[in-house]
Amino acid sequence: MSATRNTFKVHFYVKWKEVQPDGKVPIFGRITINGEPKTFSTQQSVTPNLWDIPSNRAKGKSVEAKNVNDKLDDMHTSIKNTYDSLKKENPSVTSEEVRNTFLGIDVVDENKTILYQLDEYYKEWGKRVKKSTAERHVYYRNAFAAYIPKKYGVSDLPFTKLNKEFLVNYYNYLLDELNYSSGTAYKAIQKIQRIGFIAVKKKWVKQYPFGYFAPKPKYKKREYLSDEDLITLMNFECGNHRRRAVRDMFVMLC
Numbered sequence: 001m002s003a004t005r006n007t008f009k010v011h012f013y014v015k016w017k018e019v020q021p022d023g024k025v026p027i028f029g030r031i032t033i034n035g036e037p038k039t040f041s042t043q044q045s046v047t048p049n050l051w052d053i054p055s056n057r058a059k060g061k062s063v064e065a066k067n068v069n070d071k072l073d074d075m076h077t078s079i080k081n082t083y084d085s086l087k088k089e090n091p092s093v094t095s096e097e098v099r100n101t102f103l104g105i106d107v108v109d110e111n112k113t114i115l116y117q118l119d120e121y122y123k124e125w126g127k128r129v130k131k132s133t134a135e136r137h138v139y140y141r142n143a144f145a146a147y148i149p150k151k152y153g154v155s156d157l158p159f160t161k162l163n164k165e166f167l168v169n170y171y172n173y174l175l176d177e178l179n180y181s182s183g184t185a186y187k188a189i190q191k192i193q194r195i196g197f198i199a200v201k202k203k204w205v206k207q208y209p210f211g212y213f214a215p216k217p218k219y220k221k222r223e224y225l226s227d228e229d230l231i232t233l234m235n236f237e238c239g240n241h242r243r244r245a246v247r248d249m250f251v252m253l254c
Helices: 063-089 095-103 114-125 131-152 164-176 182-201 227-234 241-253
Strands: 008-014 025-033 036-046
Touching (some): 008 063, 025 095, 036 095, 114 131, 131 164
Antiparallel strands (some): 025 036
């Protein structure tokens, strides 16, 4: 009986609807073995009108097209070499194994990944805070969980793949694509930074992965009350003595 022949293919494509602030679109890759596809982010982007669908490459001889194509060619070669190496050890190698090995996450335990640890942290932290506070952070958590597969093509990332650039890019994503205010975006990344310190404490990484990153939130400038506003406030009937006392103290401080 002849050995089963694997079908192997690497395909690059762009996500047309995910236009970035600079007008470019992200390039993703797809590894398919025996009809089983697994996607990943190439961490590259291209000007939309340069992308040629039939060739799965950028067209033309511009500097941008050449840089993009050179990087994609290098990736294709690296993935093919990874596939050939794994196939020698296991003829039934899967597309997921090839992708994970190429990305460098094939030997990482599940509990040493950023999203998994963030969820574990929230489970304990949520028991110590008000329900409304915990619910607000669920919103932050879900935004982060959606970001990883959108930008990297995988469901989670090991701490060894994280760095300051990762955190800065996520912060900018919250500002530019989700329209977070700078203050809200800063709150959203604080727990992620906390998990980085936990990874160091547990010796999953040798040093804090995110470096020094402390963006300064830009708060709205408060407007002053006009003389007319103060007179209106002074003449307002508060209803009980406590509210009147608070009003009077406020007016005295103005």
